[in-house]
Amino acid sequence: MKHQTAWHAPDVLVIGGGAAGLMAAITAGQRGCSVVVVEHGPEVGRKILISGGGRCNFTNTEMRADRFLSANRHFVKSALSRYKPEDFLALLAKHSIAWHEKKLGQLFCDHSARDIVSMLLAECAAAGVRILTDTRIRHVSRSGDAFRVESSAGEFQPKVVILASGGLSIPKLGASSFAYDVARQFDVPVIKPEPALVPLVFDQPQDGWLKTLAGVSLPVRVSCGKIAFDEALLFTHRGLSGPALLQISSYWQAGQAVKVDMLPGQDLAALLMKLKKAGSKAKAPAALARWLPQRLAAALAAQKASDRPMAEWADKDIQALAQRAQNMQFYPTGTEGFAKAEVTRGGVDTRGLSSRTMQVEAVPGLFMVGEAVDVTGWLGGYNFHWAWASGHAAGEAA
Numbered sequence: 001m002k003h004q005t006a007w008h009a010p011d012v013l014v015i016g017g018g019a020a021g022l023m024a025a026i027t028a029g030q031r032g033c034s035v036v037v038v039e040h041g042p043e044v045g046r047k048i049l050i051s052g053g054g055r056c057n058f059t060n061t062e063m064r065a066d067r068f069l070s071a072n073r074h075f076v077k078s079a080l081s082r083y084k085p086e087d088f089l090a091l092l093a094k095h096s097i098a099w100h101e102k103k104l105g106q107l108f109c110d111h112s113a114r115d116i117v118s119m120l121l122a123e124c125a126a127a128g129v130r131i132l133t134d135t136r137i138r139h140v141s142r143s144g145d146a147f148r149v150e151s152s153a154g155e156f157q158p159k160v161v162i163l164a165s166g167g168l169s170i171p172k173l174g175a176s177s178f179a180y181d182v183a184r185q186f187d188v189p190v191i192k193p194e195p196a197l198v199p200l201v202f203d204q205p206q207d208g209w210l211k212t213l214a215g216v217s218l219p220v221r222v223s224c225g226k227i228a229f230d231e232a233l234l235f236t237h238r239g240l241s242g243p244a245l246l247q248i249s250s251y252w253q254a255g256q257a258v259k260v261d262m263l264p265g266q267d268l269a270a271l272l273m274k275l276k277k278a279g280s281k282a283k284a285p286a287a288l289a290r291w292l293p294q295r296l297a298a299a300l301a302a303q304k305a306s307d308r309p310m311a312e313w314a315d316k317d318i319q320a321l322a323q324r325a326q327n328m329q330f331y332p333t334g335t336e337g338f339a340k341a342e343v344t345r346g347g348v349d350t351r352g353l354s355s356r357t358m359q360v361e362a363v364p365g366l367f368m369v370g371e372a373v374d375v376t377g378w379l380g381g382y383n384f385h386w387a388w389a390s391g392h393a394a395g396e397a398a
């Protein structure tokens with residue numbers, strides 16, 4: 001065992017130096033606790049750095065419980081009510097970090113996601129938080145009131161352990177099943193972790209017409225069951241992506257259809273009927289291209305549509321063409337998996353946790369925060385906000 005120092009027995013040991021772990025550490029440190037963060041990667045906040053196209057979509061002004069998926073949809077309410085988007089914005093103001101709203105309440109850094117990591121590191125330093133990177137945790141156990149945490153930097157004996165080691169998304173950035181393993185070890189159930197906010201893949205039709213659309217992007221309404229999103233859709237070589245598809249992927253279950261309306265809020269049949277009545281000489285591809293990207297218009301028209309001018313079309317054929325564009329059904333065969341998933345849905349079952357403190361009800365001193373927990377936000381800053389809010393709740397109670 002390596003040399004033991006005073007900081008091997010901190011008040012709080014945070015496992016995982018991501019968004020949730022750093023916020024938990026800062027909050028506990030500000031309360032006067034001695035805090036050590038242990039990160040097995042070479043640096044902290046790696047997902048923050050690559051997030052939001054390098055600008056980190058750090059929160060959303062529309063923060064509400066119904067923007068989160070969880071087996072217990074009320075679970076997020078307590079933490080969200082005590083750490084709001086305004087609280088994070090106050091932190092940015094303190095560090096003079098400029099930000100802007102892109103759309104739909106999504107807030108991004110003006111300059112770089114690195115600003116967020118630098119801010120968190122500065123707050124950690126000010127709160128006396130010690131950070132150990134490249135440090136592997138081997139085992140967590142509890143005897144009596146004390147925890148023993150074996151690591152490559154020696155054994156820790158903290159009073160409190162905050163597990164902030166995230167979910168399974170993006171293994172190459174350090175994702176591990178560690179939180180789930182520890183949860184199970186302490187008899188806290190884990191809801192099957194699955195990729196979410198992830199592109200969906202499907203078997204290409206034999207004639208391969210969908211493949212011709214790779215790269216086409218357009219605003220759509222995409223729905224699955226009762227949930228629908230109005231956002232951009234992107235056709236890819238393997239399937240479908242873009243914000244609309246990523247959002248719906250969190251709700252999609254194997255075997256379900258995903259429906260796409262390529263012209264949301266408009267009645268394509270009525271628009272085409274107008275062309276017919278006006279005696280339009282346009283053929284289907286040109287007619288559709290008035291409202292849809294050209295390649296998509298051509299692909300939809302090539303699907304058994306007549307090549308006569310619109311003026312000569314039967315009403316029922318117009319209805320069928322419009323239906324194809326406004327009620328297209330895809331049956332995905334799967335997702336692109338954890339390697340491409342922005343987040344993990346499922347995880348540590350919230351029924352084993354206090355929603356106020358994030359503490360494991362049956363194990364005083366053990367807390368679970370962030371993506372490791374069965375809470376998954378919509379695309380748009382919700383997942384980072386959950387990391388801040390749950391980390392803050394645990395840091396206050398630790």
Ligand code: FDA
Pocket residue numbers: 015016017018019020021038039040041044045046047048050051052053056057058059135136137164165166167169170173174175176177178341342343369370371372380381382383384385387
């Ligand atoms: P996170 O995964 O960030 O941190 C966990 C840390 O624990 C990691 O540093 C990991 O290395 C470490 N760890 C794991 N096992 C360990 C072990 N055994 N011992 C020690 N350390 C261990 N969200 C959002 O709101 N806005 C956005 O713009 C984006 N953009 C985005 C882009 C991409 C490409 C991805 C992959 C994800 C996003 N997200 C996002 C989601 C967001 O990144 C995610 O919700 C948070 O990072 C979750 O924070 P956590 O701290 O819970 O886990």
